[in-house]
Amino acid sequence: MRSDLDRLMAEHEIDAFFIPETEGENVYRDYLTGGVHASPFILKKRGEAPILMVFGMEREEAAKSGLAVLTFEEIGRMELIGQYGRGTNAELTAFYQLLVERFDINGGVTLYGTANIQYTMRLMEIFQALQGKIQIIRDKAPDIFDVAAETKDASELEKMREVGKRTGAVMQMTRDWISTHRGENGQVVTAEGKPLTIGDVKRFLRLKLLEQGLEDGGVTIFAQGRDAGIPHSRGEENEILRPGESIVFDLFPRTIGGGYYHDMTRTWSLGFAREDVQQAYEQVLSVFHRSLEGIEIGQPTNQVDKEVCRLFEAAGHPTKMSTPKTHEGYVHSLGHGLGLRVHEAPAISQFAADSTVFKAGHVVTIEPGLYYPSKGYGVRIEDTVYLDENGQLINLTDCPYDLVVPLRG
Amino acid sequence: MRSDLDRLMAEHEIDAFFIPETEGENVYRDYLTGGVHASPFILKKRGEAPILMVFGMEREEAAKSGLAVLTFEEIGRMELIGQYGRGTNAELTAFYQLLVERFDINGGVTLYGTANIQYTMRLMEIFQALQGKIQIIRDKAPDIFDVAAETKDASELEKMREVGKRTGAVMQMTRDWISTHRGENGQVVTAEGKPLTIGDVKRFLRLKLLEQGLEDGGVTIFAQGRDAGIPHSRGEENEILRPGESIVFDLFPRTIGGGYYHDMTRTWSLGFAREDVQQAYEQVLSVFHRSLEGIEIGQPTNQVDKEVCRLFEAAGHPTKMSTPKTHEGYVHSLGHGLGLRVHEAPAISQFAADSTVFKAGHVVTIEPGLYYPSKGYGVRIEDTVYLDENGQLINLTDCPYDLVVPLRG
Numbered sequence: 075m076r077s078d079l080d081r082l083m084a085e086h087e088i089d090a091f092f093i094p095e096t097e098g099e100n101v102y103r104d105y106l107t108g109g110v111h112a113s114p115f116i117l118k119k120r121g122e123a124p125i126l127m128v129f130g131m132e133r134e135e136a137a138k139s140g141l142a143v144l145t146f147e148e149i150g151r152m153e154l155i156g157q158y159g160r161g162t163n164a165e166l167t168a169f170y171q172l173l174v175e176r177f178d179i180n181g182g183v184t185l186y187g188t189a190n191i192q193y194t195m196r197l198m199e200i201f202q203a204l205q206g207k208i209q210i211i212r213d214k215a216p217d218i219f220d221v222a223a224e225t226k227d228a229s230e231l232e233k234m235r236e237v238g239k240r241t242g243a244v245m246q247m248t249r250d251w252i253s254t255h256r257g258e259n260g261q262v263v264t265a266e267g268k269p270l271t272i273g274d275v276k277r278f279l280r281l282k283l284l285e286q287g288l289e290d291g292g293v294t295i296f297a298q299g300r301d302a303g304i305p306h307s308r309g310e311e312n313e314i315l316r317p318g319e320s321i322v323f324d325l326f327p328r329t330i331g332g333g334y335y336h337d338m339t340r341t342w343s344l345g346f347a348r349e350d351v352q353q354a355y356e357q358v359l360s361v362f363h364r365s366l367e368g369i370e371i372g373q374p375t376n377q378v379d380k381e382v383c384r385l386f387e388a389a390g391h392p393t394k395m396s397t398p399k400t401h402e403g404y405v406h407s408l409g410h411g412l413g414l415r416v417h418e419a420p421a422i423s424q425f426a427a428d429s430t431v432f433k434a435g436h437v438v439t440i441e442p443g444l445y446y447p448s449k450g451y452g453v454r455i456e457d458t459v460y461l462d463e464n465g466q467l468i469n470l471t472d473c474p475y476d477l478v479v480p481l482r483g
Numbered sequence: 484m485r486s487d488l489d490r491l492m493a494e495h496e497i498d499a500f501f502i503p504e505t506e507g508e509n510v511y512r513d514y515l516t517g518g519v520h521a522s523p524f525i526l527k528k529r530g531e532a533p534i535l536m537v538f539g540m541e542r543e544e545a546a547k548s549g550l551a552v553l554t555f556e557e558i559g560r561m562e563l564i565g566q567y568g569r570g571t572n573a574e575l576t577a578f579y580q581l582l583v584e585r586f587d588i589n590g591g592v593t594l595y596g597t598a599n600i601q602y603t604m605r606l607m608e609i610f611q612a613l614q615g616k617i618q619i620i621r622d623k624a625p626d627i628f629d630v631a632a633e634t635k636d637a638s639e640l641e642k643m644r645e646v647g648k649r650t651g652a653v654m655q656m657t658r659d660w661i662s663t664h665r666g667e668n669g670q671v672v673t674a675e676g677k678p679l680t681i682g683d684v685k686r687f688l689r690l691k692l693l694e695q696g697l698e699d700g701g702v703t704i705f706a707q708g709r710d711a712g713i714p715h716s717r718g719e720e721n722e723i724l725r726p727g728e729s730i731v732f733d734l735f736p737r738t739i740g741g742g743y744y745h746d747m748t749r750t751w752s753l754g755f756a757r758e759d760v761q762q763a764y765e766q767v768l769s770v771f772h773r774s775l776e777g778i779e780i781g782q783p784t785n786q787v788d789k790e791v792c793r794l795f796e797a798a799g800h801p802t803k804m805s806t807p808k809t810h811e812g813y814v815h816s817l818g819h820g821l822g823l824r825v826h827e828a829p830a831i832s833q834f835a836a837d838s839t840v841f842k843a844g845h846v847v848t849i850e851p852g853l854y855y856p857s858k859g860y861g862v863r864i865e866d867t868v869y870l871d872e873n874g875q876l877i878n879l880t881d882c883p884y885d886l887v888v889p890l891r892g
Contacts, residue, residue: 134716186600196624399561
């Protein structure tokens with residue numbers, strides 16, 4: 075949890091860290107600030123609150139974090155930029171030197187955040203010049219943010235509950251809306267007889283996401299038939315929906331402008347279900363429920379995924395356990411942690427180390443599936459669940475599992 | 484341009500590069516692939532087309548790039564993951580060794596992309612083990628992608644024209660919609676007398692963006708009165724619009740799911756304009772047009788920004804040229820390059836090096852402004868323009884500049 079950061083800094087022998095002022099997504103920054111519409115440079119010394127530094131024009135957005143804010147103008151960076159040019163090696167060297175002296179930074183120092191790889195390589199060279207005053211160290215993996223973020227505190231759980239509620243509502247609204255259409259000559263059509271495409275569905279669901287204050291970044295999976303048999307195929311915009319085909323609908327939005335994700339999948343078949351799809355669906359649903367029962371505090375996650383492999387193999391399906399290169403059967407791992415990132419610790423995978431165990435405070439996805447592109451179908455069922463301190467599993471996804479979505483007429 | 488990459492690799496003495504398979508935004512990957520909904524590992528040898536490598540379940544999304552795709556299953560990475568665990572130092576070392584041997588990689592090799600800073604630090608250590616077969620080098624700054632991306636080719640220009648057209652349309656629709664409201668007791672209200680808030684405007688414009696296939700990531704600036712006087716204040720959701728206040732509306736969306744940005748700003752005053760705002764507005768509009776006239780191929784960008792400072796100072800406004808720490812007057816630089824990133828080369832700034840000159844193929848923003856938070860207003864006008872090979876400036880933003888947005892009644 076966030077409150078563990080100072081303890082983790084001590085354990086990892088980190089006296090201070092920087093998060094550089096890079097643009098773009100930066101979950102480390104969001105984790106410390108609660109999300110601000112600015113690109114602050116962040117300094118945190120162990121045992122002290124983070125300090126944000128920004129150009130003056132971003133000062134008010136940065137202050138919304140509730141953290142202390144200094145402007146680059148106040149601390150004298152503008153003079154360095156005037157002398158050396160912004161972001162040059164000379165300017166960055168002088169800026170970091172200024173920080174080390176002004177904030178009396180000593181000991182082991184590291185950097186976190188998201189950055190252009192070349193920029194990080196350059197920073198490593200720049201820090202060579204500062205050695206002596208401070209020691210630049212790499213944190214071990216998993217780093218303090220990975221460890222802290224893996225378990226959620228009450229305020230994070232509350233936000234994730236809310237995103238879950240809204241995401242489930244959007245999936246249900248999409249289901250109800252598709253149900254107002256009818257099947258005709260092997261196609262799903264509107265009341266006026268116009269064919270309904272995957273692109274139409276995605277436009278509808280993005281509108282509903284927007285109404286709920288959510289965004290999907292354009293990557294929602296709504297894949298039909300053979301495409302549903304390839305776990306990460308997004309579906310083709312111009313493809314017309316067809317009754318009786320399996321549809322994998324994997325929805326993983328977050329609040330607009332950043333924030334916590336939800337992640338859920340339903341498999342649908344419109345109007346009616348083929349027998350092979352119905353059977354695979356029942357097997358996946360059964361394995362889904364069985365795997366939830368296997369989750370206990372202290373249990374290695376690899377055991378739960380291995381048990382899922384055994385269950386699927388007993389039903390005659392290949393898995394990555396016995397057939398590492400298979401593209402058919404159960405071809406991915408069972409789930410993953412979820413938070414400000416759509417994939418984070420823990421991995422729930424047969425390949426995870428024995429030390430990767432379920433912990434109180436975990437928010438994880440559980441998402442078994444069966445994939446047969448050669449037979450023209452795929453099935454996946456996914457919920458996001460929270461493991462509380464009593465070992466109780468709380469499902470954050472609220473949406474029926476039914477395979478068949480009725481059509482009109 | 485993209486077609487310069489091999490030439491730039493030769494000039495920068497790079498024989499091959501990797502883009503690691505990191506999740507999240509990665510404009511380097513998008514630049515090479517045209518944008519795919521997958522997280523491929525990319526290898527490019529000089530003079531050869533890039534090769535994408537993905538887990539099998541992402542193979543179809545990766546193939547949409549039109550580039551060659553190999554799966555990790557095919558090249559034997561699954562066995563390494565089974566043996567060492569995914570993403571461990573041992574697995575990554577073995578994976579990179581496998582690549583160097585399989586693809587006969589020699590000479591100077593570097594990495595590009597966006598990554599967790601700790602991950603990059605770890606990769607640097609891993610590459611130490613590979614030295615001898617290959618030499619890991621840092622590209623100089625600006626790197627080959629920065630240089631290539633700075634000038635746009637015909638296909639990029641076409642995409643940027645289209646995003647510009649749609650963005651201008653959304654701004655115009657927002658203006659027309661606000662005009663259907665009326666002023667009443669110092670507030671802007673609906674026909675039913677309900678106050679109109681900044682949050683209402685943002686919900687309206689996000690709906691219009693969605694209809695145009697655009698997304699703003701939640702960061703559109705719609706800031707009123709004193710907040711308009713702080714260039715990067717986003718505006719307060721619950722604030723009610725007030726007739727006669729300056730509003731800075733800075734809209735910089737991109738196509739949903741990634742792609743090229745547009746960037747434009749208009750300053751509005753609803754119903755009528757205060758005299759001081761009107762005067763500042765006319766000065767900014769005049770400087771805006773003057774600065775466009777100063778843009779010529781080969782001209783250092785710092786000259787154009789310095790001329791803007793001189794013009795504003797002649798009109799009695801402080802600028803960063805004479806008053807580096809000022810938060811009032813003209814407090815930022817004139818503009819920046821635009822592409823897959825909202826800020827890229829060239830910087831159009833008095834602080835840019837003399838070697839930063841305008842080039843054919845540049846797509847840049849021009850955005851002078853005046854900011855007086857103490858007087859409760861701010862003004863900015865911004866268009867995105869393209870400089871063609873004949874030195875002709877082509878404006879990609881199509882939207883009237885009028886300050887006053889009429890209200891009903």
